[in-house]
Amino acid sequence: MTDEEARAHLALNGRLRVGINMANRLLVSGRDAGGDPAGVSPDVGRAIAQRLGVLVSFVEYPSPGALADGAQENAWDIGNIGADPDRATTICFTAPYAEIEATALVRDRSPLTQAHEIDQAGLTLAAKDRSAYGLWLKRNIRVATLVLVDPDQDPLDVFQARQLDVLTGLRSALLRDCQKVAGSRVLDGTFMTVSQAVGTPLARAAALPWLEAVVADLKATGAVARFIARHGVEGLSVPSS
Known part of the structure; x- marks a missing residue:
């Protein structure tokens, strides 16, 4: 799938909506100067939006369960969340990035x-x-x-x-x-071990191979490791491909 094809699946209005679990302090360490979430998970979302060539907007949730519910409400395009079989009934996941x-x-x-x-x-x-x-x-x-x-x-x-x-x-x-x-x-x-992955609603499963490739590249090029180092996070590891 090309970036343009993925954009048609994931950023229908020219913007990538990224679901973020604000409760995980390893992945969301605070807010940036503009008030957006800051941390490893937002950085991954921004990197994916950059690959698509679109702007990013964050959809914030107080818990991972609430984020998972958003998959059925068309509330986000990708959600950074722990991959789990119970959630796979509504969300398809990449391999973990952390x-x-x-x-x-x-x-x-x-x-x-x-x-x-x-x-x-x-x-x-x-x-x-x-x-x-x-x-x-x-x-x-x-x-x-x-x-x-x-x-x-x-x-x-x-x-x-x-x-x-x-x-x-x-x-x-x-x-x-x-x-x-x-x-x-x-x-x-x-x-x-909690596998933090990028998910997308099952209705957009056609874009999963593209997301898989992007996440694999972010790991292989050291981008995820740099995100972790940038935010001084201890307790996160980058899994091997």
Whole structure:
């Protein structure tokens, strides 16, 4: 597919609307001088718009679940979001441009040492509902009790108020939470890795091969690595092609 053909699929009004999850501080680190979102995810959106030769506009969402809902509302042309099978019913995804470790926080008295050990009978796990790692836990937890926290709430508050056993989340966020919970620690390893990808609604699936090629080029040329370095982000890695 040529750039012109992709433009006809993705930028119908001469502008690329990019859905952005504002809750992920690894991917959105703040705002630029013009008030637009700043960070790795917006940089990826701008790079894709540049390839198309169109302007970019950002459609901001308070959570990944809300962003995913926008696929059915024709609210955005591409959405930068964690790829997940549950979301693939309405969104088609490129290969990931970045990966984020999901792990767990426990109190020091817990016998757990590794994140993959959290699915045990008698344990209660807190996870943000509709997050990529929360969707994974819903599909994969078998014997532990999973407490899904509303996206508008902070899972740390629920973990503390209900004295749950395990707080799940992205490693970078849990390391910050660990400073707020006396006598806590973050487990080694991961229970899954969130694959941050570029998605487009299924109705525009014809443009996916073009998006795949652009994302692969942004990784291969080091552009994504430069975006990460520019914003001083720790906890993001660029997956191999």
